[in-house]
Amino acid sequence: MCLLRSSISPSLCLVKRGVRVFRLDLQLQILSMENSEKTEVVLLACGSFNPITNMHLRLFELARDYMNGTGKYEVIKGIISPVGDAYKKKGLISAHHRVIMAELATRNSKWLEVDTWESLQQDWIETATVLRHHQEKLEASSCDQQQDSPVLERPGRKRKWAEQRQDCSQKKSLEQTKTKGVPKVKLLCGADLLESFGVPNLWKGEDITKIVGDYGLICITRAGNDAQKFIYESDVLWKHQNNIHLVNEWITNDISSTKIRRALRRGQSIRYLVPDLVQEYIEKHSLYSSESEERNVGVILAPLQRKTAEADT
Amino acid sequence: MKSRIPVVLLACGSFNPITNMHLRLFEVARDHLHQTGRYQVIGGIISPVNDNYGKKDLVAARHRVAMARLALQTSDWIQVDPWESEQVQWMETVKVLRHHHSELLRSLPWKEGLDQGKADSPAPAAVPELKLLCGADVLKTFQTPNLWKDTHIQEIVEKFGLVCVDRAGHDPKGYILGSPILQRYQDNIHLAREPVQNEISATYIRRALGQGQSVKYLLPDAVIAYIKEHDLYASPGEE
Numbered sequence: 001m002c003l004l005r006s007s008i009s010p011s012l013c014l015v016k017r018g019v020r021v022f023r024l025d026l027q028l029q030i031l032s033m034e035n036s037e038k039t040e041v042v043l044l045a046c047g048s049f050n051p052i053t054n055m056h057l058r059l060f061e062l063a064r065d066y067m068n069g070t071g072k073y074e075v076i077k078g079i080i081s082p083v084g085d086a087y088k089k090k091g092l093i094s095a096h097h098r099v100i101m102a103e104l105a106t107r108n109s110k111w112l113e114v115d116t117w118e119s120l121q122q123d124w125i126e127t128a129t130v131l132r133h134h135q136e137k138l139e140a141s142s143c144d145q146q147q148d149s150p151v152l153e154r155p156g157r158k159r160k161w162a163e164q165r166q167d168c169s170q171k172k173s174l175e176q177t178k179t180k181g182v183p184k185v186k187l188l189c190g191a192d193l194l195e196s197f198g199v200p201n202l203w204k205g206e207d208i209t210k211i212v213g214d215y216g217l218i219c220i221t222r223a224g225n226d227a228q229k230f231i232y233e234s235d236v237l238w239k240h241q242n243n244i245h246l247v248n249e250w251i252t253n254d255i256s257s258t259k260i261r262r263a264l265r266r267g268q269s270i271r272y273l274v275p276d277l278v279q280e281y282i283e284k285h286s287l288y289s290s291e292s293e294e295r296n297v298g299v300i301l302a303p304l305q306r307k308t309a310e311a312d313t
Numbered sequence: 314m315k316s317r318i319p320v321v322l323l324a325c326g327s328f329n330p331i332t333n334m335h336l337r338l339f340e341v342a343r344d345h346l347h348q349t350g351r352y353q354v355i356g357g358i359i360s361p362v363n364d365n366y367g368k369k370d371l372v373a374a375r376h377r378v379a380m381a382r383l384a385l386q387t388s389d390w391i392q393v394d395p396w397e398s399e400q401v402q403w404m405e406t407v408k409v410l411r412h413h414h415s416e417l418l419r420s421l422p423w424k425e426g427l428d429q430g431k432a433d434s435p436a437p438a439a440v441p442e443l444k445l446l447c448g449a450d451v452l453k454t455f456q457t458p459n460l461w462k463d464t465h466i467q468e469i470v471e472k473f474g475l476v477c478v479d480r481a482g483h484d485p486k487g488y489i490l491g492s493p494i495l496q497r498y499q500d501n502i503h504l505a506r507e508p509v510q511n512e513i514s515a516t517y518i519r520r521a522l523g524q525g526q527s528v529k530y531l532l533p534d535a536v537i538a539y540i541k542e543h544d545l546y547a548s549p550g551e552e
Contacts, residue, residue, distance in 0.1 A: 061528075065526045251531075253511060253512070253531075255511065260509075262508070268344045271337075272334075275530075
């Protein structure tokens, strides 16, 4: 017997042997819950994606399996948001290429997409702001669905969305919301990002609070204990620990973009570490070299620069 | 100018299923041999093991061969060879090497030139070599009592050669030092470093599939599609 519902995690499907009985119970339990009781989740990954690798893509798959497997969430979309050039990280090549590579990498994915809003901004944008942008976008389109009006898709139309939200909240107070509720954006990351919260001046305290308090974090890590310890040692993270999901990555899949760029400089193969289309694109455009790696050398990383500027005012 | 020795890499194994890590072995090995300046890798062969090997969870050879073929669709230098899997029974690796080596020699054009006795025929200095490609874990198994015949190990490292790709938790240099045979022929054992730790074991893949979890980006999409289509590895612990 196979119960196939698109909203149910595949891990609960396909009852074939006796060992599946437990899962069948769980499955029935979840089926008895209203679908609307599950929170819809959108995973957002911010980063350089310089270039995107199979590891980045794995993060999404692992996160989705985990969140869906809890029975409390349904992951409906994954968004890759490459950072803008203004981030000024060493070796960061033009956002134009990084966006295209991410699009090539997700071409045959049914649920992953690339969002260019962040990369198109003139200045570097804090992660908390990117999260807020996407959450507001979801709220606006959710409201649109209720109003039966066309979905606004142009980026930067913040004012219109704010107006829409006003209308929306007024409407909601008038009538009972029949839909499942607005999907929630959560930040997807590796343990390195979680632990970067500890790097002085890299993050604003209030932003960390917003990220874990208002949105939530899904952190894929191999060293679960270290991550747990890090959360324990931070009052802010500890307070919002229910909003921080640690997902174990059982296989070491250490395909860092840094290593990819190094391999390319040395004429070594990167096949099977990045999607074929990405590898072909890099080769066709000779994207990474010793020269490209020297970009932004001596330039201060945008978030650190901003912290210094604020300290001066 | 000294010409490079042409090399074909042969990988034997279950490939149950083939993963990106298996494919990486070839890429890393090729880069390594080219780096030495002495070799030119001209081809790669994946030889899935015979069903009679009797390993747990081994799906039918026709599937493993088909999956490898799909995985190699986009490769311009590696191919799958079903010969080993089509034999009546399981055969030792050295025999597979011998077979492919003689096939290699038979397919060479230069032999004709020699037969005609032309003075300016291509120099036989470029006899292709067939080398066994494996991960460091396989090198370790040489130590396992009764798993390999000593004479076979010797023939592999003496007549053919080994390209061994690093793997986390293994010490290939140590394995060589611990074996008199390997030590004697260590010049014919090439240790390649994989800078990107990539522990995509097929065992993990099978378990993930059995639990309905995603394996996307760990193996080629075409292989995943094949697995779903044929309902392979759907239940954990399938005997």
